Amino acid sequence: MTTVASKVPFSELAGLLEKISKKQGADKKLLLQEFINRWRDFHGKLHADDANTTDSFYSALRLLLPHLERERAAYGIKENTLAKLYIEVLCLGKDSPAADKLIKYRAPKNAKGDAGDFATVAYFVLKPRCPEKGSLTIEEVNQCLDGIATNQTTGKKDLVRKNILHLLRNLSALEQKWLIRMIMKELKCGLSQQAILNVFHPDANEYFNVTTSLEKVCANLKDPSTRMHEIEISVGAPFHPMLGELAVPKQLDKIMEGKMFYIEIKFDGERMQLHKKEDEYMYFSRNGHNYSRTFGENPYDGNLTPYIANCFKPGVKNCILDGEMVGIHPETKIIRTKGENFDIKSDTNLDGYQPCLCVFDILLLNDRVLSNLPLRERKEILKDVFNPVECRMFIAESKEATTSKECLQALNDAIDKREEGIMVKNPDSVYKPSVRKGGWYKIKPEYMRGLGDDLDVLVVGGYFGVGARGGLVSHFLCAVAEPFEPGEKPSKFRSFCRVGSGYSRKELFEFNRRMQDKWIPYSDRKGPPSWLILGREKPSLLVEPSDSTILQIKASEITSDSDKFGTGCTLRFPRVEKIRSDKPWHECLTFTELKELQEQFAGKLAGRHADEDHEDEPIKKKKKVVVRQEKPLVAPQFRATDTSQVKKVSELFEDKEFCVVNGSSKHSKASLEKKIVEYGGTAVQHPGPETFCVLCDKVQMKVKNIISTNKHDVVKLDWLVRCTEARRLLPWVPSDMLHARPETEALFKQNYDDYGDSYTEDTTIDQLMVVFKKVQEEGKLKPVSTDFIAEIENKYFVEGSTYGLFRLCRVYLDDNTVIGDKSTHIKDCSLELTSLELRMYGATLCEMLNEDVTHVVLCDRDLGRIDKFRSLNRSRWQKFHIVTQDWVSDCIDNGKILGERGYEPA
Structure with missing residues (x-):
């Protein structure tokens, strides 16, 4: 079957992106629209010749929006890998200037106008060494990229290398520049995700937010004249959830116009969708990741589904619930937060906490989509879907309110309970996936001036930026001072947090200009300087404290982080409020002050109540330098x-x-x-x-x-x-x-036998302990009676077992005697050696003088209590022998049990 992608050269797409990157404003969209129109026209001609042609714009769109392509979640390829391959393919000397540029692409001298961008550096290196035009089509490039992603996942390194080399050898320098950006999943052409989708179809962005699938967008919206009038939500297809807009209580009187609104607790957990279809359960995170295996795909597996499968009411065949997955302790009912380095999505190391789903919305019930119903109706429907299960699944409590004062009180209650904040929702709001301005508002104390503590920390390290921040130090390692004597300056610092947001582009350039001659490269081989205590987090650059600057930081809370930073803790959601050029370096926060702050409010940095005097507008984040942060291709671990x-x-x-x-x-x-x-x-x-x-x-x-x-x-x-x-x-x-x-x-x-014991090799003590442990775990290691052991010895040791001499003796040693209700310790009379001998030769030692005792052994140096033993013996039905320790040693010497009468004390 002929496809458009098999006929369009990749060079045409690369050329389009190069033109778009050089245009401004609306001209960018016009160029893309012309390309899409030509694609559609060509597709129409192919379809007229062959009715089986089903090719859509998906082949090109997945290259234009590489970061949205789930099938290629991780190539596992970084800039250094590509640099080494280019050096190999082009036969460059390892010490040549060209190779040096590729390896050290971050250095500003190696790029013309776009320092830190590997694609640009590679373009200038490849330009004189590659053909002017490549030979691959869009379809062939996609096939190679699919092969890289698939083989990287399965560990077939030779096939990954083969696909990469095929691309490098058959594309021009310009094509490879844009291919690299596709592999790095950051195109940098000046068009946002929303802009590209809207050019393709007016409803494409909204539809993608529902389906999170570019392939479905291209298949179902291929005709620009066909509009999507209703959001399509289906069981098993994750979608981006509806989000809340930042607000403060004072705004609500104006926003809600005096009408009723809902107030809910904002739990600090993981946003989660539960999709139920009969006995099949699916759990999707905010970004569409599937955690069904962890929580349970059916009523018999997982750490949550088995406990909630029976709570759904009769008649509920399928549904989609939106909520927050939290960790709760079943005994204390305490909810643990993400700020405590707690991951409820993990199926291990929950430390006694169990997953619990707090449900606050329903989007589908028995194949009926409910997203276009007002929230008040969806909440009523939700009440008839399931019966809450304590500490497993419940419906979020919604309080009705009409004034900002009620909202203010709810926020202060949340502050007192150390909760993240509150959600305010318009009862008339419909559910709009991925929309933040749809009638839901989040109110958090750290976004209100005067409620949170600002922390003055010292910059001690830096990290090079990427993309638009290439060639700049864009993230900073900050530290607090070790305690020091009054009148002196701190001489030692502990790393505390890494921050890379909150400042404007102008502030970042000015800060880099001021610090450019003060950075010192950091080498992990040499280790940190004597004045700095680091954790696992290591910077790329260091700066001497006396040459540095204090940053005023705001964050939501102080969280434990045992070994990542020198303080043993760090900040959650830190951002720069102000660069304190007016404050000397030695007046930064100290480690002692940090610990006091952490203990004072249990880590929360918003411990004061809000009141009507706080300003009307929430603290807004400053405009980001780039639209999207660079995402790692592979998870850190x-x-x-x-x-x-x-x-x-x-x-x-x-x-x-x-x-x-x-x-x-x-x-x-x-x-x-x-x-x-x-x-x-x-x-x-x-x-x-x-x-x-x-x-x-x-x-x-x-x-x-x-x-x-x-x-x-x-x-x-x-x-x-x-x-x-x-x-x-x-x-x-x-x-x-x-x-x-x-x-x-x-x-x-x-x-080996079933318990791991070797048939041929000598067993060590450690190996034997492992074998015994396994036998015990399987319940096959049971206590064996002494009578049974005696029978075995009589059966297999005809002349008697040497170490079974006292096997049937149950001996009480009068070294710490308990008679009746009294306990007396006999001083200076040790039967310790006798005790060891008896145990070695099979006797059972009794701690109490009970009916099972057959022998009482006395120390021949202290016979003061013999009359008490004789008196007790006369009252017993089964008598015991009273002997001295000599009886024990003589029996061992003779290898047989001797008569007790000759050893009874006079």
């Missing part, structure tokens, strides 16, 4: 470690490929990957056919997915550590495994 500087010291892991999924408290993921390379191995981020094994400490979602394929051995980190310590490749034992492939499991069955 899955990024590859830089091992370029690691020196090989051994061939221990030669020709072996390992995938380290996560590290432990003792050994981080990065340190283990460096250790693998150091010992001659290869570390990859995704296991493939050549992977020797997968290493991890915790069985998280990614590990579960790997295990479900049953293609890889999943081994505990301790095995790798033991190999490096022993300097040899140790064979796996069953206790090393978190999961074994069928082939490995078969080998274990040949050499």
Whole structure:
């Protein structure tokens, strides 16, 4: 089948983007509109010749909006990777000026007018070395990008490399410039996401907010004359939720015009949609990520669905609920917040907290879309959908109010309870996905002047910017001072937070101009200077405290962050309020003051009440320098470690490929990957056919997915550590495994029993303890009676068991005697050695003088209580023998039980 994408050269799209980037205002949209019209006209001609032609504008739109393409969520390719490939393909010398420009692309001297932008640097390097026009079509480029994304996920590195090289060898310098930006998911052509979608179709942006699928947008809105009159919401298709607009209580009298409105608690959790279809459950986050496996895809799996599956009322076949997923403790009923570094989406390490869904809206019920109904009607419908389950799922409480004073009181109540804030909603509002100005308002104390504390912190480090901030230091590492004597200046600082927002473009340029000669490159190899205490967060640049400037920071709260910063805590949502050029560097916040502030309001930086005197307008964020922050292609915990500087010291892991999924408290993921390379191995981020094994400490979602394929051995980190310590490749034992492939499991069955005990190898104490623990966990390690042991000894030891001499004796030692209700400790009379001998030779020692005792052993140096034992013995039905410790030692010497009569004290 012929498609438009197979006929349109990629050079045409790259040329279009180059023209758009050089135009201003409405001219940009006109150029894009002309391109789309030509595409549609060509599609019409193809369709006339072949009725099976179904190609849409999706092939081009996914390249114009690369950051929205879910099928290519992560290429796993960074600028350094592309730089090395270009050096290889172009046969550049590693020390050549061209190679140096590609590797050090952030340096302002290596780019003409766009410092820090790798695509621009690559263009100037490639221009004299590539053909003027490439040979690939839009369809071929898409196929290569799909191949990169797919093979990167499955760990097929050779195929990833093959696709990349094919693109690099068959495109011109200009085409590669725009291809790089597509791979980096930041086009920088001067057209926003909304502008591009609106040029394609007037309803495209709104429809994408509902479906989050470019493919559906292109398929269903291919005709610009066809309008979308009703939002399409369906079960199983996530959509961007409706959001709240910033406001303060005083504004509500004007906004609501004296009419009734709802007030709800704003929970600090995870925005979550619950899609129910019969017994199938789906959970989607605010950005459309699927967490159904964690919370439960059916009534039998997950940490939430099994507890709420039976709460839906009869007749509810399918529905979509909107709410907030929070963590709640079932006993204390305390709700834990995201600010406490708590991730309710994790299926492990919830520390006794359990997921609970606070539902505040319903969008669909039994195939009927409810989004166009007013909120008051949706709330009434919601009451008949399910019965609340304590600490699992409930309907958010809505209070009706009509005045700003009532709103002010609700906000102060939220401040007292350390809640995030409140939501105010218009009862007549309809549900508009991804819309922020639709009748919902969020009121948070940190956005009101006078309620939050401003923190004066000192800039001690910096980070280079990207995109529009390329060549500038755009983010800053800030610190607080260690306590110092009055009259002196601080000499030591602790890193505290990283901030990169709140300042204007003009302020950023002025600050960079002032600081340009004061930055010092930071090397992790040398470590931090003596005056600075760092955590895991390391800056690119440092600045001496006396050369630096104080920033006035505002944030919502102080959160615990054990090892990322030197203070052991950091700020949540920090932003720069003011650059304090008027304040000397040594008057910054101290560590002691920070701790007092944290304890005073349990971390919240808005502890004071709001009143009618606070200003009418909320604190608005200053305009951002760029439309969208650069997003990492791979989550931090899955990024590859830089091992370029690691020196090989051994061939221990030669020709072996390992995938380290996560590290432990003792050994981080990065340190283990460096250790693998150091010992001659290869570390990859995704296991493939050549992977020797997968290493991890915790069985998280990614590990579960790997295990479900049953293609890889999943081994505990301790095995790798033991190999490096022993300097040899140790064979796996069953206790090393978190999961074994069928082939490995078969080998274990040949050499080990069901509990991991080897048939051929000598067992160590540690291995034996692991075996016993496994037997006990499976409930097969049960207490064995002494009578049973005695029977075994009589059966298999004809001449008697040496260490079973006292097997049937139950002995009481008169060293701490309890007779009746009295307890007396006999001083200077130790039967400790006798106790050890009795236990060694099979006796059972009794702590109390009960009916089971057969022998009472006395110390021959203290027989003062013998009359009491004899008196007690006369009253017993089953008598016990009273002997001295000599009876025990003589029995052992003779290898048999001797008559007790000769050893009874006189």
